[in-house]
Amino acid sequence: MPQISDRVQTFTDSVIRRMTRISNTYGAINLSQGFPDFDPPKAILNRLAEVALEGPHQYSITFGAKNLREAIAEKQGKAIGRAIDPETEVLVTCGSTEAMMCAMMTICNPGDKVLVFSPFYENYGADAILSGAEPIYVPLVPPEYDFDIQQIEDGFKAGAKAIIVCNPSNPCGKVFSRDKLMSIGELAVKYDAYVITDEVYEHLVYAPYSHTCMAGLPGMYDHTITCNSLSKTFSITGWRLGYLIGSSVVVETAKKVHDFLTVGAAAPLQEAAVTGLHFGEEYYTELLELYTKKRDFLLDGLDRIGLKHNVPQGTYFVMIDIQEFLDLPQFQGFTDLEFCEWMIKNIGVAAVPGSSFFRENINNYIRLHFARSEETLKEALTRLERMKSLLP
Numbered sequence: 001m002p003q004i005s006d007r008v009q010t011f012t013d014s015v016i017r018r019m020t021r022i023s024n025t026y027g028a029i030n031l032s033q034g035f036p037d038f039d040p041p042k043a044i045l046n047r048l049a050e051v052a053l054e055g056p057h058q059y060s061i062t063f064g065a066k067n068l069r070e071a072i073a074e075k076q077g078k079a080i081g082r083a084i085d086p087e088t089e090v091l092v093t094c095g096s097t098e099a100m101m102c103a104m105m106t107i108c109n110p111g112d113k114v115l116v117f118s119p120f121y122e123n124y125g126a127d128a129i130l131s132g133a134e135p136i137y138v139p140l141v142p143p144e145y146d147f148d149i150q151q152i153e154d155g156f157k158a159g160a161k162a163i164i165v166c167n168p169s170n171p172c173g174k175v176f177s178r179d180k181l182m183s184i185g186e187l188a189v190k191y192d193a194y195v196i197t198d199e200v201y202e203h204l205v206y207a208p209y210s211h212t213c214m215a216g217l218p219g220m221y222d223h224t225i226t227c228n229s230l231s232k233t234f235s236i237t238g239w240r241l242g243y244l245i246g247s248s249v250v251v252e253t254a255k256k257v258h259d260f261l262t263v264g265a266a267a268p269l270q271e272a273a274v275t276g277l278h279f280g281e282e283y284y285t286e287l288l289e290l291y292t293k294k295r296d297f298l299l300d301g302l303d304r305i306g307l308k309h310n311v312p313q314g315t316y317f318v319m320i321d322i323q324e325f326l327d328l329p330q331f332q333g334f335t336d337l338e339f340c341e342w343m344i345k346n347i348g349v350a351a352v353p354g355s356s357f358f359r360e361n362i363n364n365y366i367r368l369h370f371a372r373s374e375e376t377l378k379e380a381l382t383r384l385e386r387m388k389s390l391l392p
C-alpha cells in the first residue's frame, strides 16, 4: 500500500462527532455534539425558500458575498467598537471551523508555537498539527477554570506566536472578564504575538457575566484575529457559515488560504443568512432568554438528581463530574470514553468524554449540552436519574 502522511496519523477523528454517530446507532438522546434540535428563525427560512427560486446558485465572490460581508462588518463593528471594512477586514468561511484553520495557516510557519488552553475545543489540536504549529498547553484549572497569567507569559517568552482564546469557552463555559482578556492582550502586544479568538458563543453569556470582544480592547485590533460563526447564533450549524475578522494584512492573506481550501461558502445560504444579521437587538435578547431557561432547567434537574456539575457562565455546555461513578466496582478501569459508551447503551443519553478536551490526564468529566427542547431535556433527566441509583 502507498503510505499516507505521518501528520494525519497524529490525531484521531473528532470524538465529539464520533459520539453523535454512536448515539444515533443506539437511538440515545444526543447531548454530545452541540447543535440545536429546533428550527432556525422563520424569517431566515422564508428567505431561503425565496433564494431557492431566485438564486444565487453559482460561486459567490470567494471571500464572501458583498452583502453578507457588509452585514457582518456592521454588526461586529458595533460589538468591537470600531468601523470594520467589509472589503479588506472580513472573510466569510465555511463555519468558524474553517476560519480557525485559515487563521492558523495564515500566521504559522512549520514549528511555530501556539498557546492553547486546556481544556480546549477539540478542533484546535488538529488545527495546530495541520498548520504545522506546535501547541503549548496552558491549564484552565477546574472548578473555576482560571489561568495563571505567568504561564502565558512563559509561553510567549518561549516564542509562542499566538494564543487561542475561546470566549465563552467550550467545554467549560468560562467567560473571561475584560480584565483577564486585557492581561492576555497586554502580553500579546509585549511579545508581538497574535490572539486568535473563537467567539462563536458570544450571544450565549448568562447574567451577571457579559461578553467582551478581544479585538475591541485598547490596542488589540491589529493583534487579534476573530473567528466567529452564524452556526450557534441562528441555529444553522449545518449551513456551515462563519467568518474571520482582522487587520487587512491578516485578512488579505487569509483570503488566499481560504480560496484554495474551499473557494467559498455556499452562495444561496450566504444570501439567506443576511436576513439574520439584520435582526434587531430583541433577537439576541430572546435567544439568551431561551438558553437561560434551558440552562436553568437542566442544572436544576441535575441538582435534584444529585449529579455534580459546574455552572456555565456562557455556551450551552455543562461539565459533569463522574468520579463517584468511576470509583464503583463495576466501573473499575473504565476510561471516560468507555463510561460515555456505557451511558449511551444503558442510560440512553450521549455525552462527550472530558478527556477529549483536556491535555492533562483528567478522566473524570463528561460534557452535556442543552441546545434541546425542554421535552427532550426532561426525558434526558429522567434517564440520568437511573444513573444515580447505582450509587450506594
Ligand SMILES: Cc1ncc(COP(=O)(O)O)c(C=O)c1O
Pocket: 034, 094, 095, 096, 097, 098, 121, 166, 169, 170, 198, 200, 228, 229, 230, 231, 237, 240, 241, 242
Ligand atoms: C468553540 C467552538 N468553535 C467552533 C465551533 C464550530 O463552529 P462552526 O459550526 O461555525 O464551524 C464549535 C462547534 O461546536 C465550537 O464549540
